[in-house]
Amino acid sequence: MTMPNSTVSYQESRLQASDGLMLHMHTWRPADTHAPLRAVVAIVHGMGEHGARYASLAEHFASLGIATVAYDLRGHGRSGGSRLFVKQFDEYLDDTEIFLTQVRTTFGPTPLFLLGHSMGGAIAALYAITRAPANVRGLMLSSPALGPGEPVAPWMMAAGRWVSRWLPKVPVFKVDPALISRDKRVVEAARQDPLNAYRGTPARTAAELLDAMARIHANADALQLPLYVFHGTADRLTAPWASEQFHGNAGSKDKTLRLYPGGFHETLNDLDRQTVIDELTQWLLRHLPDAPSTAAAPSVPRQAALGAHGNG
Numbered sequence: 001m002t003m004p005n006s007t008v009s010y011q012e013s014r015l016q017a018s019d020g021l022m023l024h025m026h027t028w029r030p031a032d033t034h035a036p037l038r039a040v041v042a043i044v045h046g047m048g049e050h051g052a053r054y055a056s057l058a059e060h061f062a063s064l065g066i067a068t069v070a071y072d073l074r075g076h077g078r079s080g081g082s083r084l085f086v087k088q089f090d091e092y093l094d095d096t097e098i099f100l101t102q103v104r105t106t107f108g109p110t111p112l113f114l115l116g117h118s119m120g121g122a123i124a125a126l127y128a129i130t131r132a133p134a135n136v137r138g139l140m141l142s143s144p145a146l147g148p149g150e151p152v153a154p155w156m157m158a159a160g161r162w163v164s165r166w167l168p169k170v171p172v173f174k175v176d177p178a179l180i181s182r183d184k185r186v187v188e189a190a191r192q193d194p195l196n197a198y199r200g201t202p203a204r205t206a207a208e209l210l211d212a213m214a215r216i217h218a219n220a221d222a223l224q225l226p227l228y229v230f231h232g233t234a235d236r237l238t239a240p241w242a243s244e245q246f247h248g249n250a251g252s253k254d255k256t257l258r259l260y261p262g263g264f265h266e267t268l269n270d271l272d273r274q275t276v277i278d279e280l281t282q283w284l285l286r287h288l289p290d291a292p293s294t295a296a297a298p299s300v301p302r303q304a305a306l307g308a309h310g311n312g
Helices: 051-062 091-107 118-129 154-166 184-192 203-219 240-250 273-286
Strands: 010-014 020-032 037-044 066-071 114-116 138-143 171-173 227-232 255-258
Touching: 010 051, 010 091, 010 154, 020 051, 020 091, 037 051, 037 091, 037 118, 051 066, 051 273, 066 091, 091 118, 114 118, 118 138, 118 203, 138 273, 171 203, 227 240, 227 273, 240 255, 240 273, 255 273
Parallel strands: 037 066, 037 114, 114 138, 138 227, 227 255
Antiparallel strands: 010 020, 020 066
C-alpha cells in the first residue's frame, strides 16, 4: 500500500464489474477537506502494472487541489481475473464505464479528466471515441498503445491471431522493464514490485489490443474532447509515430502533441519527468473552468520517480 503524506489522503475500495469480477480502486484526495476540489483525474494504467504506481503523480495533483482516482484493470494488480487476460477488449471499456460512473457518484460535478497510459491510453482513447462521455472535460494520453513499438510482420500478425483463437492464454509478448525508463531506480522498482506482471501478454489480449489500435485510428475523427498526447521518441514498447498520426487525425479542435526526444516508455518516470509533469500540469490547469486564458502551472516541488513508490 502506498503511504499517505501530509498533503494527501489515500483510500482503497472495490468495484464490481458487469460480469461480477471485483476491481480494486485507488483514491487520492487533498488532505484539506475544507477547500473545494478543482478537478479529479481518472487514471487508466498500462499493461502489466497497477493503479498504485501513480501515487507520486496523485500527490502532486493533490498539492494543487486536484483529486486522483485509478483502478487496477481486470487481471492486474489486486483486481480479479486471469492475469493480463481478456476475451474482448470491450471488457476494459465496460469496466472503465463502471469506474467513471463511481467517480461521478463520488465527486459529483467536479471537472473530470481522463488520463490513460500505454494500453490504458488505448482503452481511454477508444472509450472516449465510442462512448462519447459527456462529463469528461479532457483526454490525456501518456505513450498510448496506438501502434506496436517494434514493426510486426504480416505473417506474425496472422500467426498471432491463429494462436489467440486456439491457444488464447499462451504468452506471446513479454515486457522488458529495462525499456520503461532510463532511470535504473525506476526499472529496478518495477522489477521488484510483486503487483507488476511481466510474465507475458496472452495471445488473445495481444490480438484484441491490435484490433483496438485499428479501431482507434479508423475513428479518430469522432473524438471531440480536448486532447493532450505525450510520448518519448525512443519508446520501443509503443509507437511514437502512432501518437503523431492519431493527434493529426483526431477530430478535437483543441489538441496538443508533445514529443520528448530520447524519452523511454514511461515519460512520467523518465529522467526528464519533472518537465513532463510540469507540462502536463500546465495543460490540465488551463482546461479548468476557473482558469484564465493565460493560466500557467505554479512552481511545484520536484517529483520523485513514480515507480519508486512501494506498493506492498
